[in-house]
Amino acid sequence: MPSTPQDEIERRIEALRRHLRAGSLDAALIAQNIDLFYFTGSMQSGVLIVPAAGEAVYAVRRVLERARRDSPLSQIVPLESYRQLPALVGSAAGGPPRRIGLELDVVPVLVKDRIAAGFEDVEWIDVSPAIRAIRSVKSPLELDKMRAAATISVVILETAMQSLREGMTxxxxxxxxEAAARRAGHQGLVRMRGWNQEVFFGTLSSGEAGALQSFPDLPLAGEGPSAASPIGAGRRRIVAGEPVILDYVAALDGYLCDQTRTLAIGALPEKFARAHDAAVGILTNVQAAIRPGATPQVLYRRALELAEKFGVADHFMGHGSLRARYLGHGVGLELDEWPILAEKWTQPLEVGQVFCVEPKIVFPGEGAVGIEDEFVVTPEGAERLTRPDQRLFTV
Structure with a gap:
């Protein structure tokens, strides 16, 4: 049985066709795993050929049988070599193509060159912005999957609260x-699109380790278990009276739910308690401003103004040159989708877009506090997909 209904796949492909026609492209070739899954319902290795007009063709390198089982597309053919692509594209597009879209933000140069080698007089255009714009608006089917993922986020927080003890690492x-999340159905993989961006389940860090930053473009990273994995939980022992950051991503049927809560054993010092109150205040204030037509830039600037008002501007989203210059990010099949709540993001929000708002307050050498919720834009404003109370959690 196909993993994604046929009408859903057809709607997505037709949205891409409209972008191709608007950009005077003859076709697009989709090769990245997540984009393949989005447009075909399968992640089997190959190339999806989407002509500006005409039926899409899924050319599969491996495994053809699984692709035919997973995808509702009618044209699923074997692909033994990229040298077959010119003929397949020409047949699908109704003639030799002159302008072809490719996901140039993620396809390696070597792979692009191998794909392009068989074509003559073709201009290669980056189709990634169109794909990311299409994927940023979630369908009712996708939203249901994200709501289901949010149930695992509840399990993650509940398990952390039940398990948290002083002295444990x-x-x-x-x-x-993570064991509880897997038992609840977590798929394990948390995917990111950005170059060299990666995360395992999320980050769990305590005390001064909570303020550590690392290679990912995140406000907090934790120490990690070693220099080979310098992000997330490390070997530090948890102490009473310090913040424990639980920034974990639930993943179910491909779709993600990103949630952060701050935990503590006993009461937090006043400095951290006030900073957490500020983070909650920023979150709820921005939440109230989410609506169709608002811009990500306006929401980001609102958060900066609130951070100044609450006296945490110097510690908002990091410190110094490593400060994260955003308030939140799109979420879906990948953790770093569009829109980004940041400067220069002036495209108005649309109904169906899903993103996180994650105000975090960082004190280098001491610790960090923060909160993060996931929202979908609705005609009336915003629906919060994450479920826990917007507060500090103490045991």
Missing amino acids: ELELAGRV
Whole structure:
């Protein structure tokens, strides 16, 4: 049985066709795993050929049988070599193509060159912006999957609260949380599109390790278990009276739910408690401003103004040159989707777009606090997909 209904796949492909026609492209070739899954319902290796007019063709390198089982597309053919692509594209497009779209933000140069080698007089155009714009608006089917993923986020928080004990290591707590998430159906993989961006389940960090930053473009990273994996839970032992950041991503049927809560054993010092109150205040204020037509830039600037008002501007979303210059990010099949709540993001929000708002307050050498919720834009404003109370959680 196909993983995605045929009408859903057809709607997505037709949206891409409209972009191709608007850009005077003859066809697009889709090769990245997540984009393949989005437009075909399968992640089997190959190339999806989408002509500006005409039926899409899914050319599969491996495994053809699984692709035919997973995808509702009628044209699913074997692809033994990229040298077959010119003929397949020409047949689908009704003639030799002159302008072809390719996901140039993620397709390696070597792969692009191999694909292009068989074509003559073709101009290669980056079709990634069109794909990311299409994917940013979620269908009712996708929203249902994201709501289902949010149930795993509840399990993650509940397990962390039940398991948190003074003296245990971050890795011990992470192991218990991740085991519970897997039992609840977590798929394990959390995918990111950006170059060299990666995360395993999320980040769990405590005390001064909570303020550490690392290679990903994130406000917080944690120490990680080693230099080979310098993100997330490490070997530090958790102490009472310090913030524990639980920034975990639930993943179910491909779709993600990104949620952060701050935990503590006993009361937090006043400095951290006030900073957490500020983070909650920023979150709820921005939440109230989410609506169709609002721009990500306006929401980001609103958060900056609130951080100044609450006296945490110098510690908002990091510190110094490593400060994250955004308030939130799109979420769907990948963790770093559009829109981004940041400067220069002036395209008005649309109904169906899903993104996180994640105000975090960082004190280098001491720790961090923060909160993160996931929202979908609705005609009336915003629906919160994450479920836990917007507060500090203490045991």
